[in-house]
Amino acid sequence: MTVNTSKDVGGDTDPPRAVDRRIRRRSRSAVARSAGGDRWLTVLIGLVLRVAGVGVTLLSYGVLGAGRATRPLLDPIMVDTVAAQPLLWRAVAIVGGVLLAVFGLTWIAWSVRPEPRPDVVLNGGADTTIRVSSAAAGEAVASQAETLPGVARARARLVGAAAAPALRVTLWLADDADVRAVLARLHGEVLATARASLDLPSLPVAVRLELERPQPTPRVA
Numbered sequence: 001m002t003v004n005t006s007k008d009v010g011g012d013t014d015p016p017r018a019v020d021r022r023i024r025r026r027s028r029s030a031v032a033r034s035a036g037g038d039r040w041l042t043v044l045i046g047l048v049l050r051v052a053g054v055g056v057t058l059l060s061y062g063v064l065g066a067g068r069a070t071r072p073l074l075d076p077i078m079v080d081t082v083a084a085q086p087l088l089w090r091a092v093a094i095v096g097g098v099l100l101a102v103f104g105l106t107w108i109a110w111s112v113r114p115e116p117r118p119d120v121v122l123n124g125g126a127d128t129t130i131r132v133s134s135a136a137a138g139e140a141v142a143s144q145a146e147t148l149p150g151v152a153r154a155r156a157r158l159v160g161a162a163a164a165p166a167l168r169v170t171l172w173l174a175d176d177a178d179v180r181a182v183l184a185r186l187h188g189e190v191l192a193t194a195r196a197s198l199d200l201p202s203l204p205v206a207v208r209l210e211l212e213r214p215q216p217t218p219r220v221a
Contacts, residue, residue, distance in 0.1 A: 038111055118162035120198045134158040137198060141169065144190045150177025152212035167194065167205040172212040179209065 058064055082089045117134035138157040145154035153172040160166040173182065186207065195203045 038107075041107065115159055116161065118158055118160060118165045120158070120165065120200070121162075122199055132198060137194070140197075141167065141190060141194050144193065145169065145171060145186060148182055148185050148190070150174050150179075150182050165200065165203065167191075167203055168208075169205060170208045170210060172210045174212055183207070 119134055120132040120137060122130040122132065134157065138155070141156035142154040145151055145156065150173055151171050152174050155170045157168055158165045159168050169186075171182065171186070173179065191203075191205055195201055
């Protein structure tokens with residue numbers, strides 16, 4: 001279960017405030033890895049194939065002319081041109097295939113690339129910058145979250161771009177944990193401390209709750 005900690009967990013009935021569009025985009029990156037580029041590329045390829053399919057269908061039904069529907073798929077002039085210079089067009093076909101293969105491999109590598117773990121740069125004054133690594137920030141948040149009553153284990157990590165990071169937290173709760181109390185203290189103590197320490201007042205956070213599995217008792221022979 002994923003919880004949006006931007007909502008008030010204390011039971012107040014204040015009207016919701018308008019959220020900036022950039023904050024919403026960062027909140028989505030906190031919940032899950034963004035796949036917008038893959039979606040747009042898939043849609044583009046699908047549109048190209050759809051247009052090609054519609055064109056072939058119209059051509060076969062004679063919408064573009066009765067004579068065109070009876071002509072061969074490859075124009076005789078094109079066939080003669082290819083036959084006149086077979087080595088050239090064979091090289092063109094090989095280069096085209098290599099480019100398609102490189103494009104496919106690049107797309108796969110881009111899709112399975114590791115998710116970025118941004119570091120946070122703090123202003124330490126004149127001519128001084130403080131860099132907090134993503135691992136250190138995540139360990140600090142997880143260590144503080146594990147001290148909350150009802151939390152057996154915790155894991156946290158920064159995700160997204162360096163200029164607009166987001167926080168992803170996973171909590172493993174005990175059987176007798178008060179979920180509402182855990183979320184209230186997480187929001188009011190742990191996350192408030194993280195936002196203040198990292199100087200990120202608009203840090204989006206996604207919290208995933210899991211039930212801690214009890215350790216199996218050893219059998220006595």
